[in-house]
Each structure stands twice: as C-alpha cells, then as structure tokens.
Amino acid sequence: MFTYILLDSICKLRGERTVSNIYHLLTAKKSTQTIQDSYIYQLTNYFGIYKRLERKTFQKELRHLYDQGWIEVYQDKQVVLTTEGRSVLNGFDHSQIYLNGMKYDNHALFTMQVIQLLVQTCTHIQQHHDTFIPVVDDESVQQKVKEIFYYYQKDTNTILYHLYQELTRLFEQAPEPLGHLFTDQLTTPRHIGSSKIQLAREYGQTVHDMHCQLMNLSHFLCFAIEKDSSVSFLKEIVPHERNMNLPLTGSAQKTYKLWQKGHGLEMIASQRNLKISTIQDHMVEIAYVVKNFDYSPFLSDHQLQWIANQIDRLQTNKLKEIKESLDDHISYFQIKLVLAMSHQQKEGVF
Known part of the structure; x- marks a missing residue:
C-alpha cells in the first residue's frame, strides 16, 4: 500500500512540486504551503498518515521506485511517473482504501x-x-x-x-x-x-x-x-x-479568530505583527476548510470566473503560469483563493 500511496502522490503532483512536498504531506508538516498543496493536488487523504516517517527512509523508498524504473527525477527534485510506473499504479486495487488524513487525522x-x-x-x-x-x-x-x-x-x-x-x-x-x-x-x-x-x-x-x-x-x-x-x-x-479544530496551522487559527470578530486583513497583520502576505496565505488556508467561505471582500464574481476559466484552459496549478496569463491587477492571493473556491465547488461545499 505504501508504494501505491507514493506513486499516486507523484502522479497527482504532475511534476509541479518536489518530492519534499510529499514527505511534508505524509508527516503532516503544518505549513500553509503543505496544506494548500494537499487540497490543490487532491492529496488530503494522505495528510499525516505517516508522521514518524524518517526522511532517509522516505528517500530510500523513492530510490527503490527509481531503480524499478517507475519514476523519473529531474535536477530540481521534481518527480514524475514513467509509463511503467503509471502502469504499476493502475494495477493497484484502491477500492479498499479508506484513508482520509485531513478529516480523521485528529481522532x-x-x-x-x-x-x-x-x-x-x-x-x-x-x-x-x-x-x-x-x-x-x-x-x-x-x-x-x-x-x-x-x-x-x-x-x-x-x-x-x-x-x-x-x-x-x-x-x-x-x-x-x-x-x-x-x-x-x-x-x-x-x-x-x-x-x-x-x-x-x-x-x-x-x-x-x-x-x-x-x-x-x-x-x-x-x-x-x-x-x-x-x-x-x-x-x-x-x-x-x-x-475538533479545523485543519489549519496554529497561526492561521489565530488569524481566523480575529477574522470572525470582523477585523480586516490590515488590522490583523498589524495586531499580529505579521506581513499582509502572511495573513493572505492564512485566508487561503481558511478558504479551503470553512464551508460557505465569503470571498467577496477579495474577489468579484467576474474575477473568480475569469481566473477559473484560465486555470481550466491552462490545465496547471503553477501560480506563475496562471499569473502570466492574467492582467497585472490580478494578484497571487486572488489566484490562490480561486483555487480554494474551485476545491470547495468540487467537494459540493461551495
């Protein structure tokens, strides 16, 4: 099953992230990037399922996949499945896998x-x-x-x-x-x-x-x-x-509490002595997990649809590629929010 999980994770990342992202996912590194990526690449099921996995053991398992000819690793540590690796992945019976790390991690x-x-x-x-x-x-x-x-x-x-x-x-x-x-x-x-x-x-x-x-x-x-x-x-x-707490980083939890009290992003950043970009990343985390998240203070319906159409056309989750296809006034924060809203829509929440 561990081989299936590794191959499935590599497949879903599509060469757009490094192997470190998979390790952080499995070990439940509570960072904004890890949590966002787990949603973007539909890997929430594997979040935190192997918290005591040592990095050297993880690297050894990846080496085994490489030696089998199932994966290809680029110099920038991005990894993709080979044709043979994809065939091995498709041969697994995943109908009996009930893993849902993001939901059941806490209990x-x-x-x-x-x-x-x-x-x-x-x-x-x-x-x-x-x-x-x-x-x-x-x-x-x-x-x-x-x-x-x-x-x-x-x-x-x-x-x-x-x-x-x-x-x-x-x-x-x-x-x-x-x-x-x-x-x-x-x-x-x-x-x-x-x-x-x-x-x-x-x-x-x-x-x-x-x-x-x-x-x-x-x-x-x-x-x-x-x-x-x-x-x-x-x-x-x-x-x-x-x-149970929402699956957020500790820092995002604090931002969410202030947001619920009606504080704006600038005020939260000032009170917490953090950069506005950090608070924006917290809001993206929150958008993934809070049902009926209100995006209207940050995005118009027109902007949301426009960005979503571009993401669908490009078939990528790489922020830089998406940003380059849009007007300059669209921010990375808004793109991340649209990715979050798209996830909510797929899950039938939004």
Missing part, C-alpha cells in the same frame, strides 16, 4: 486506542486481573476509557456486548484483512496483541505497508462509525466534530 488513532484499551480493561476485570499494564499510555485515551467505564457503572458485560455487536456489524462491511488486523492487535488476559512489526512479519508485508494498512483500518472505523446510524455506542467514542 482516528484516538478512536482505535480507546477501543483497544476498553477491551483490555473489561476482559482483565472480568478475569479478576485488576492490575495490568495498559496497552495505551496516552492520558486522554485512559481518561475516555474511565468515563465510559464509570458511565456504565463498571458493567463490563454491557460494555463488551455493545463493542462486540457494533464492531461485528461494521466489519461485515469491511474488506477481509481489516477485521483480522483489528482482532490481532487486541490484548486480553489470554492474548497479547501483535505489534506493527509482528503483524508485518505475520502478513508478509513491509513495515511501511503494514503501517499504512493499520492507518487504513483506523480510518475505516471512523468512516463506518460516522455513516452507520445504528452504532450508537461507538459514536460516543469518536470525538464530536464540534470539539
């Missing part, structure tokens, strides 16, 4: 770990093993398990019943490997859950492929819980959307 791992710790806690208590080493040491996960445990008045039978019923229902809809991967990770008094390295060995995959498989599993769970109205118990495990 997929949390959801999975709460379920794993609930299973471990309830099964150990049922066997009168009151003392055990938790499989998850994250305090927020442990706190969530305690809340559920006490809400159900320490009734482990009821908790396990709900988990079994609802998870069985969800995994009936899932590709077969996902269900096995899920149960293989569970720890009970009679079974110690397998680690990522152990699972990779058991399934005959690389550690990188198994990492992506496990991320795919956690994202599938979030997707299935969200879509299935009958799984009320599991819905209480997934953090509510209203409690």
